[in-house]
Each structure stands twice: as structure tokens, then as C-alpha cells.
Amino acid sequence: MSVSERRGSDRRGSGISSRRPSIDPSRLVPMDKVTHVAGGDDFNVVFIGAGNIMFGSDEGPWNHSFRLEHKLGRRLKVVALIDPAIERATAVLQKKCDSFVVSAYQDTRVFKTLEDFVRTMSSRERPRAIIVGSPPMFRGSSTPGRDIELQILNHFPGVAMFIEKPIATGPVDEIDDAYRIAKIINDTKTICSVGYMLRYLKAVQMMKQIIQENNLTVMSTIARYACAYQAIAKPDWWDKSKSAGPIIEQGTHFCDLSRYFGGEVDISSVQAHSLEWHENAGRLSKMSIDETNIASENRIPRVTAATWKYDSGAVGSFTHVVALQGTDYSCELEVYADGYSMKLVNPYVLPVLYIRKPGDDNETTIRFHDDDPFFSEISNLIDIIEDIEEDPEAAQILSSYDDAVRTYEFTWAIRDASERSRDASSKRAAESY
Helix, strand or coil: CCHHHHHCCCCCCCCCCCCCCCCCHHHCCCHHHCCCCCCCCCEEEEEECCCHHHHCECCECCCHHHHHHHHHHHHEEEEEEECCCHHHHHHHHHHHHCCCCHHHHCCCEEECCHHHHHHHCCHHHCCCEEEECCCHHHCCCCCCCCCHHHHHHHHCCCCEEEECCCCCCCCHHHHHHHHHHHHHHHHCCCCEEECCHHHHCHHHHHHHHHHHHCCCCEEEEEEEEEEEHHHCCCHHHHEHHHHCCHHHHCCHHHHHHHHHHHCCECHHHCEEEEECCCCHHHCCCCCCCCHHHCCHHHECCCEEEEEEEECCCCEEEEEEEEEECCCCCEEEEEEEECCEEEEEECCCCCCEEEEECCCCCCCEEEECCCCCHHHHHHHHHHHHHHCCCCCCCCCCCCCCHHHHHHHHHHHHHHHHHHHHHHHHHHHHHHHHC
């Protein structure tokens, strides 16, 4: 399958593609300012995955169950929790049943697989939405055991899906598989949202608004992501054979934001360099895992720096750095257009937007204290499930499955380019001896 074939001639991305690719930032309201969706009928949901992304942890703000509880109130009925780790799933379910949201979970059943649930499901338990928060190694493929999207489409045609990002962390030769899944989702007009929540930030939508209202063409995007590696204690994250590496697993958010502003990337133009673990500048002093347990060829780079061209002619760059200690990350995205610069800082915790406009050399600073993009992406999904009318001002999905596959392909292109550069450098060094 060629690049043009798998991308297709239609780049709109989903069955609801006539909606605008942005949201009026004034419509993104805090969770505590939203009233529950009206109606007396139950809203059945299936959770796939009983980990941190679904039920929260001290490591980050993610917690999809919490947002759904606030969006749907007493209407929420989690009919099934799917996770092969039955004990973990039972434990998190018990905590919910011991809390004020017991009505959503008191009849929840736990299963190892989706097929187990399907075999015993009653008509009253048919879900209206399925939330997929299982690890990405089990998604985005047609290979049995890693094909959860196809299982859902087969057993629950017409049921909306929410899929966490990245859509997969499989081998690069399975990208075509992901595009095929995207085509099925589009062709069946299945409502599907992927968890690139930074698109739902008020600051990001304000940047979009400035671009649209002033009819601007983006000239350049510059992204930087420096993680606090000392706090990353999950061995799989440090192992490329399991996580696919920091660009694909972690930097994906900023690659996605770059695409969101710059447009489609000319994949053939991607170039990248890396600082590897064995190089002198790549030695880290505060790692919380024992990297000697990871095969040397699977250890992650410490720095990856990439540049590329967009189809529009604009230029993009991204640098991912594994360098900071402590717990706070340092992340920024700059967008430039004729007369304008916009810089988004600290988007994960307390977003700050710096704007410079024509006629003023000074920057305007806007701070966003009460934003919750996790809630906004869930809220928009539920609103679309409840009311699919094509109102251009209505709720909309900002990251379709097709769009997410493009970001996935892009992150793999960066990793591949950095590894080609690394191998060429190693070859030159060997030949010089």
C-alpha cells in the first residue's frame, strides 16, 4: 500500500468530518461549571483497561472514569470492566463502589477479554460508548490479541469509541494495518475520538482562533519536550522493544500538536539526529531503573532532534530531551505566521500563552488556571453521541482515528530517521579507525 493510498484522497478523517477542526475556546468550560447531561435514561459504557489512564494515579492528571462521572452523573452505568489482570480490576472497582459514585459501578462485571463479555452480555448491557485505555501494544493492529478496535467494530457496530494515544506501539511495518482500521472506522461512520487531549486546551483553541480570524498561513512550528526522567520508574518506558521509544510513546503529543498547526507532513522530508545512551553526553546519573536489564540495542536515546517540511511548504522542528531530574517537565510549542508568534508553555499543568501581533513588539501573556482538556475531550465525545446534528458551533472531535494514525506514522518517521543517522555516524566512526 502506497503512502497516497493509505492516506487516501480525503484527509478529513472521520464520519463527522464536516465539523470545523477547532472549537470556540469560550465553549471549553471547566468541569465544575458543567451540568450533567440531561435525560433519565442510563448511559452504558464499557471500560477496556483498569490502569492509571482509566482510574487515575499520583503520576498525572489522567482519569477518564472521573470525567465521565462528572459528565453523565447518575446516568453513567459502567456495564463491564475488561482487563486480563482481574485482581487489579476488581480492586479499583471496589474503590468506586465504596464511594459516592457507587450507582455507576454497583452492577459492573469484570472480564479478562471483550469476547468474554460479549458471550454473556444481555440486551440491557449493550454499551453506547467503549473507552479503550489498555496499553498501546494491544491496539492498532489486525493481529489477534492486538486488534481491539476490530473486535469492537465486529461485536458492536455503530457504538462510539474513545481510544487512548498513541494508537499503537507495534512495529513500523504495521502502520498500513492502522490505516486500514482507520478506513473501516470512516467507512462505517463510527464515532471515534483519540486521546490527544492537548488539542482541547483553551490556549490551543485560542491559537487556532487567531490563525483563522486573521487568515494566517503557518510558516513554522518549533516544539520542545524535556521530560523529568528521574520520576519515570516504569522499565518498559526505557525499552524501545516495548514502548517503541520516547518519540512514539511520549513525544507523540507534540508531534500531533505540530501537525495540528502546520498541517500534513511531507514524510520523505523528515530528518533527525539522536544522542544515544552510550555516548558520553548521554550518561544519566539519576535513573530509577537498572538499564543493564535492557538489551543495549533497545535502550532509548537521550535526545532526538528532528526537522521536516509540511505539505504547505512550512518548516517544523521537534526536540525531545531525556535530561531533567525532579518531577516537573519542561515543554513548549512555538507557532509563527506573518507578523505573529504564539508560544505555548507548560501545557500539561498550567498553560501559558505568549502572543506577539503586528504593530506591537511586546508579548501579551495569557494564563489558563482552570482548564481541563481531559474533560473537554470526553465532554465533546458524549455530546456528539447524544446529538449528532451538523451544527458548526456544536461539540466536535478534534482528533479522529485517521488523524491519529498520521501522527503515529510521523513519529515513526522521526525515529527511523534518527536511527539511520545514528547508524551512518557509527559506520563513519568505524571506518576512520
